[in-house]
Amino acid sequence: MTSFNAFTPPARLLLGPGPSPVSPRVLxxxxxxxxxxxxxxxxxxxxxxxxxxxxxxxxxxxxxxxLSGPGSVGMEACVINLIEPGDAVVVCQNGVFGGRxxxxxxxCGGQPIVVESPWGRAVDIERVEAALRAxxxxxxxxxxxxxxxxxxxxxxxALARLARAHDCLTIVDAVTSLGGSPLEVDAWDLDAVYSxxxxxxxxxxxxxxxxxxxxxxxxxxQRQHPVQSWFLDMGMLASYWQGxxxxxxxxxxxxxxxxALHEALRVVVDEGLPAAWERHREQHLALxxxxxxxxxxxxxxxxxxxxxxxxxxxxxxxxxADVRRRLLLDHGIEIGAxxxxxxxxxxxxxxxxxxxxxxxxxxxxxxxAGTLDRAGN
Amino acid sequence: MTSFNAFTPPARLLLGPGPSPVSPRVLxxxxxxxxxxxxxxxxxxxxxxxxxxxxxxxxxxxxxxxLSGPGSVGMEACVINLIEPGDAVVVCQNGVFGGRxxxxxxxCGGQPIVVESPWGRAVDIERVEAALRAxxxxxxxxxxxxxxxxxxxxxxxALARLARAHDCLTIVDAVTSLGGSPLEVDAWDLDAVYSxxxxxxxxxxxxxxxxxxxxxxxxxxQRQHPVQSWFLDMGMLASYWQGxxxxxxxxxxxxxxxxALHEALRVVVDEGLPAAWERHREQHLALxxxxxxxxxxxxxxxxxxxxxxxxxxxxxxxxxADVRRRLLLDHGIEIGAxxxxxxxxxxxxxxxxxxxxxxxxxxxxxxxAGTLDRAGN
Numbered sequence: 001m002t003s004f005n006a007f008t009p010p011a012r013l014l015l016g017p018g019p020s021p022v023s024p025r026v027l028x029x030x031x032x033x034x035x036x037x038x039x040x041x042x043x044x045x046x047x048x049x050x051x052x053x054x055x056x057x058x059x060x061x062x063x064x065x066x067l068s069g070p071g072s073v074g075m076e077a078c079v080i081n082l083i084e085p086g087d088a089v090v091v092c093q094n095g096v097f098g099g100r101x102x103x104x105x106x107x108c109g110g111q112p113i114v115v116e117s118p119w120g121r122a123v124d125i126e127r128v129e130a131a132l133r134a135x136x137x138x139x140x141x142x143x144x145x146x147x148x149x150x151x152x153x154x155x156x157x158a159l160a161r162l163a164r165a166h167d168c169l170t171i172v173d174a175v176t177s178l179g180g181s182p183l184e185v186d187a188w189d190l191d192a193v194y195s196x197x198x199x200x201x202x203x204x205x206x207x208x209x210x211x212x213x214x215x216x217x218x219x220x221x222q223r224q225h226p227v228q229s230w231f232l233d234m235g236m237l238a239s240y241w242q243g244x245x246x247x248x249x250x251x252x253x254x255x256x257x258x259x260a261l262h263e264a265l266r267v268v269v270d271e272g273l274p275a276a277w278e279r280h281r282e283q284h285l286a287l288x289x290x291x292x293x294x295x296x297x298x299x300x301x302x303x304x305x306x307x308x309x310x311x312x313x314x315x316x317x318x319x320x321a322d323v324r325r326r327l328l329l330d331h332g333i334e335i336g337a338x339x340x341x342x343x344x345x346x347x348x349x350x351x352x353x354x355x356x357x358x359x360x361x362x363x364x365x366x367x368x369a370g371t372l373d374r375a376g377n
Numbered sequence: 378m379t380s381f382n383a384f385t386p387p388a389r390l391l392l393g394p395g396p397s398p399v400s401p402r403v404l405x406x407x408x409x410x411x412x413x414x415x416x417x418x419x420x421x422x423x424x425x426x427x428x429x430x431x432x433x434x435x436x437x438x439x440x441x442x443x444l445s446g447p448g449s450v451g452m453e454a455c456v457i458n459l460i461e462p463g464d465a466v467v468v469c470q471n472g473v474f475g476g477r478x479x480x481x482x483x484x485c486g487g488q489p490i491v492v493e494s495p496w497g498r499a500v501d502i503e504r505v506e507a508a509l510r511a512x513x514x515x516x517x518x519x520x521x522x523x524x525x526x527x528x529x530x531x532x533x534x535a536l537a538r539l540a541r542a543h544d545c546l547t548i549v550d551a552v553t554s555l556g557g558s559p560l561e562v563d564a565w566d567l568d569a570v571y572s573x574x575x576x577x578x579x580x581x582x583x584x585x586x587x588x589x590x591x592x593x594x595x596x597x598x599q600r601q602h603p604v605q606s607w608f609l610d611m612g613m614l615a616s617y618w619q620g621x622x623x624x625x626x627x628x629x630x631x632x633x634x635x636x637a638l639h640e641a642l643r644v645v646v647d648e649g650l651p652a653a654w655e656r657h658r659e660q661h662l663a664l665x666x667x668x669x670x671x672x673x674x675x676x677x678x679x680x681x682x683x684x685x686x687x688x689x690x691x692x693x694x695x696x697x698a699d700v701r702r703r704l705l706l707d708h709g710i711e712i713g714a715x716x717x718x719x720x721x722x723x724x725x726x727x728x729x730x731x732x733x734x735x736x737x738x739x740x741x742x743x744x745x746a747g748t749l750d751r752a753g754n
Contacts (some may be wrong), residue, residue, distance in 0.1 A: 022411045031408030034399045069446045072628040206631030251449040254583030
């Protein structure tokens with residue numbers, strides 16, 4: 001029989017695109033003894049998590065809950081529940097995740113109409129408007145609010161207004177925005193929004209908070225075809241999460257991860273969203289100022305930058321992978337590489353949730369300065 | 378803003394159909410600090426988990442890994458990767474989970490041919506053979522090895538032999554069997570097998586170990602249609618989990634849950650599978666003997682009983698829900714209710730993994746005796 005030693009993770013400061021650092025209080029909640037998913041105490045916890053998620057998403061949507069899988073499960077759930085075979089969907093692509101959404105639309109029999117914007121820029125509103133005019137029967141507009149692959153923030157409010165004017169539902173990737181930058185599900189009238197636990201909520205990875213508007217749920221109720229996934233059928237998930245005594249068994253929820261999410265959301269709500277957004281903005285400004293002094297510049301124009309995920313160009317002559325390796329092995333700091341069109345060209349520096357603190361910015365800048373210095377020798 | 382107190386789970390002894398009790402050493406592993414999913418240390422952990430799962434599944438299959446979701450995700454992954462639109466699949470139903478598999482087949486465009494056997498009995502081999510003869514073009518045979526809803530164990534070896542004789546792949550639900558009763562993926566020549574982390578492995582819920590034979594992977598490679606789910610496309614998951622330096626980003630793995638799975642598998646491998654199977658058998662016999670003394674009898678004939686999940690009839694005149702409630706609230710012991718056709722008629726008593734111990738059997742029998750006694754007053 002194969003056996004191995006117990007695993008002890010190395011000490012790391014997570015300043016990449018996620019997971020972000022998980023606070024000791026969230027890890028302690030995670031490690032509490034497992035109870036049954038039908039236990040009355042657990043049903044009560046599920047209700048609290050739904051309420052906390054509504055606060056975080058700024059919504060009154062009844063259908064607000066964490067899916068038992070990572071952010072890509074959230075994307076898939078939103079698309080396959082709203083879209084039926086043959087439906088046209090305008091999908092905005094300005095990075096990796098818009099492209100993934102188009103692929104998910106294709107795989108469930110929908111017809112993605114891809115509107116491209118440059119990587120590192122916000123979604124181009126005029127191009128989207130042209131596409132919506134050209135495809136008057138499109139059912140939905142899908143876009144990424146905070147592109148984790150490029151650090152660009154798109155104008156979700158304007159995009160949603162446009163979608164509404166063209167009688168389209170919105171499918172919104174808020175994986176990296178939830179908890180880190182303003183996201184107003186009700187005020188902006190968004191329909192199906194998904195996020196991830198391991199970004200600005202600073203929970204462990206593996207859960208995908210989602211919220212669906214009443215309009216989205218009505219669309220689902222009127223489907224002509226069953227949702228292709230049994231596991232992600234929101235109608236059945238609604239019964240599992242409703243918690244009013246009529247709760248019906250669907251799957252076994254990831255109990256311990258939900259303990260952690262409850263605690264992570266308590267942290268977010270206790271700080272207050274506006275305070276959290278401001279903290280992310282302040283540390284972002286400090287980071288950018290420090291990077292500019294080292295000759296490292298952001299990829300995204302200032303007005304379109306995310307605060308929680310900073311995409312910066314590699315200075316000329318620097319071996320980008322070697323710098324990341326030295327930051328990790330010599331300093332215990334993880335930052336992210338470029339993805340897709342930006343692979344090899346950028347670093348992605350995350351200041352998310354619990355990790356977004358002045359001391360981390362300073363520690364990173366010092367480590368980077370030393371590493372670039374040695375690389376220059 | 379809505380806020381709530383920190384959540385503290387009540388003390389529970391989990392003797393239901395899962396989750397099973399998670400040992401303190403697995404909870405401690407779970408709570409270690411989160412690191413990045415592309416960290417070299419984490420990539421090494423993934424390789425160890427694959428090797429440990431091969432030991433647990435008794436297979437050399439290269440494609441052996443934990444999916445980032447519960448057991449129902451494993452079911453869906455096995456079905457939708459092997460089955461293409463229009464494919465006929467013989468699905469054995471002798472409880473809730475066979476019915477679920479038929480539904481998953483239907484939703485991905487397959488044609489389930491459902492072979493029913495009585496609830497509480499093993500799958501009827503002769504009926505399956507007749508169905509395979511009647512449908513010579515069937516692509517696969519799907520069945521549940523250990524029916525969690527009834528406590529019946531089917532003869533996976535004989536069913537797989539039959540499938541092979543009719544040139545069918547096998548899709549095998551081993552959610553409750555893995556680690557608790559003999560399961561021989563290679564010796565029985567099974568093709569696509571899925572399990573869950575929260576049964577006899579006694580890990581936290583939320584992961585689904587799966588293994589695919591070379592024959593299954595070849596079938597996937599020759600598909601005419603893309604797999605309908607981006608998240609569960611085994612071709613892409615293979616690249617994410619291959620760990621040979623060519624590893625490509627797919628989704629963010631549930632890092633902490635995988636720490637826990639690694640530790641839970643170390644426990645299983647250190648004890649040794651034959652010893653674990655024997656322990657489950659011994660405690661099962663002790664439980665049944667004690668229950669018979671209380672006038673409580675098993676539903677399943679002795680030769681078809683699972684050791685890890687004991688389905689028993691409610692004695693006449695007993696309020697089954699009230700007994701469960703009192704066991705939970707007065708004694709801190711969780712057992713399961715009946716599901717589907719057995720709802721209201723049975724209790725399901727799990728002795729799984731870390732929970733399968735003499736002291737738990739005694740504690741449960743004492744509590745049940747007292748509760749039935751009071752109910753009889």
